Amino acid sequence: MNAEEHDRRRFLKRGAALAGLAAGAIRYSSGQTRASEQGAAPASQGPSPGGAERILPYGARSRFEDSARLDAGGVFTPLQDLTGIITPAPLHFVVTHMAPTPDIDPRQHRLMIHGMVDRPLIFTLDELKRLPSVSRVHFLQCAGSSYLGLDQRKKAKTVQETHGKTSCSEWTGVLLSLLLKEAGLQKGGSWLLVEGGETKRHTISIPLAKAMDDALVAYGQNGEAVRPEQGYPLRLLAPGFEGVRNVKWLRRIKVVDRPYMSKWESTIYTNVRPDGKARWFQFELEPNSVITFPSGGQRLPGRGFYEVTGLAWSGGGAIRRVEVSTNGGRSWKEAQIQEPVYRMAHTRFRFSWNWNGEEAVLQSRCTDEWGAVQPTLGALEKLWGVNRDYWLSTTNRIQHFNGIQPWKVAGDGSVHNVIWES
Numbered sequence: 001m002n003a004e005e006h007d008r009r010r011f012l013k014r015g016a017a018l019a020g021l022a023a024g025a026i027r028y029s030s031g032q033t034r035a036s037e038q039g040a041a042p043a044s045q046g047p048s049p050g051g052a053e054r055i056l057p058y059g060a061r062s063r064f065e066d067s068a069r070l071d072a073g074g075v076f077t078p079l080q081d082l083t084g085i086i087t088p089a090p091l092h093f094v095v096t097h098m099a100p101t102p103d104i105d106p107r108q109h110r111l112m113i114h115g116m117v118d119r120p121l122i123f124t125l126d127e128l129k130r131l132p133s134v135s136r137v138h139f140l141q142c143a144g145s146s147y148l149g150l151d152q153r154k155k156a157k158t159v160q161e162t163h164g165k166t167s168c169s170e171w172t173g174v175l176l177s178l179l180l181k182e183a184g185l186q187k188g189g190s191w192l193l194v195e196g197g198e199t200k201r202h203t204i205s206i207p208l209a210k211a212m213d214d215a216l217v218a219y220g221q222n223g224e225a226v227r228p229e230q231g232y233p234l235r236l237l238a239p240g241f242e243g244v245r246n247v248k249w250l251r252r253i254k255v256v257d258r259p260y261m262s263k264w265e266s267t268i269y270t271n272v273r274p275d276g277k278a279r280w281f282q283f284e285l286e287p288n289s290v291i292t293f294p295s296g297g298q299r300l301p302g303r304g305f306y307e308v309t310g311l312a313w314s315g316g317g318a319i320r321r322v323e324v325s326t327n328g329g330r331s332w333k334e335a336q337i338q339e340p341v342y343r344m345a346h347t348r349f350r351f352s353w354n355w356n357g358e359e360a361v362l363q364s365r366c367t368d369e370w371g372a373v374q375p376t377l378g379a380l381e382k383l384w385g386v387n388r389d390y391w392l393s394t395t396n397r398i399q400h401f402n403g404i405q406p407w408k409v410a411g412d413g414s415v416h417n418v419i420w421e422s
């Protein structure tokens with residue numbers, strides 16, 4: 001019996017307590033919800049035994065499901081609706097800076113590798129797909145997830161708005177190190193200049209060490225081709241690095257001997273400190289987590305049992321630990337982590353909670369494999385040498401914001417963002 005099963009049995013033994021506390025929230029009819037109580041669900045219109053139903057060649061979700069991305073200065077993933085750790089591709093967040101999604105014919109697409117190499121190479125998609133491949137589960141997150149400054153973060157009502165620029169997929173492709181070895185790296189090459197295939201050519205620098213470690217040239221996402229908005233037919237995946245380095249519609253990689261200070265790394269996507277100096281090249285996203293249920297904008301129907309759940313992730317590696325507080329951070333308890341845990345991937349956590357009906361502030365905090373702990377807002381202010389006034393000004397933008405997110409459950413069950421109170 002594993003730990004999870006053990007917990008479940010213990011929990012079932014306390015079934016009486018559960019049924020009592022959950023009264024009103026769950027309706028029982030010999031252990032099941034009666035069909036007549038389900039409201040919207042229609043009588044079965046299933047296929048005839050002969051299979052006369054028309055099955056779509058490319059399936060669609062149930063017409064009762066309406067979870068959707070939010071288009072508001074970037075396109076946000078509805079984290080509150082996700083289960084497990086994989087983001088369905090149609091709900092993946094989108095940040096595309098300057099040009100519309102290009103309509104690329106994969107037969108015409110090429111990837112060029114040149115610069116400080118012995119043999120410049122040009123690959124077609126078919127050639128790349130002949131090479132040894134790997135599949136890896138990794139999150140992707142925009143460093144500017146919360147970059148609008150705390151005043152904007154305060155205005156955000158739902159977890160989709162506060163954290164919706166992170167998504168997680170199984171990516172399939174070729175290790176970039178393999179392609180670079182094939183091209184033959186010359187002495188002195190230490191950076192890559194990576195270019196995307198839209199008309200305005202997003203360009204950014206990546207340290208060669210990252211390329212030789214775990215960067216992927218990906219053509220697959222969750223079992224099918226990478227989606228057009230995600231970079232079809234090819235994207236660079238630099239696991240754990242800020243989203244902006246994960247170049248979509250990848251067409252060119254030049255081996256160079258220094259970073260090229262493109263606008264995306266020298267002006268935008270830097271953190272400006274109060275003394276006016278900017279922090280450059282902050283690649284890895286720091287440990288982060290958020291409770292997705294209950295979260296802002298939701299309403300608990302009454303006191304009783306709830307499984308609190310959420311996601312944790314770190315650009316530094318695997319999530320080792322998630323703790324949950326239900327009393328505004330006065331005490332913390334260990335949450336259960338869903339296996340398997342992948343490095344630089346969303347990690348699902350769960351926490352059993354009996355709500356007594358009184359106001360409560362829920363928070364999660366995670367620790368990654370390096371022992372790095374997700375900070376409070378106060379700790380971040382110390383780190384950056386700023387105070388709340390600085391962060392609350394509209395002009396200051398904070399990249400890589402990973403402060404602990406508090407959700408207040410009010411007495412009436414409504415749930416609210418109270419980040420400024422943490």
Ligand SMILES: Nc1nc2c(c(=O)[nH]1)N[C@H]1C(S)=C(S)[C@@H](COP(=O)(O)O)O[C@H]1N2
Nearest residue numbers: 093094095096097142196202230243244248
């Ligand atoms: N070619 C290209 N690649 C790009 C971008 C872009 O505008 N063009 N945006 C970057 C940014 S800022 C982010 S956060 C991620 C977002 O990836 P997604 O749209 O697949 O979620 O892509 C990055 N790669």
Ligand SMILES: [Mo]
Nearest residue numbers: 142143243244
């Ligand atoms: Mo981004």
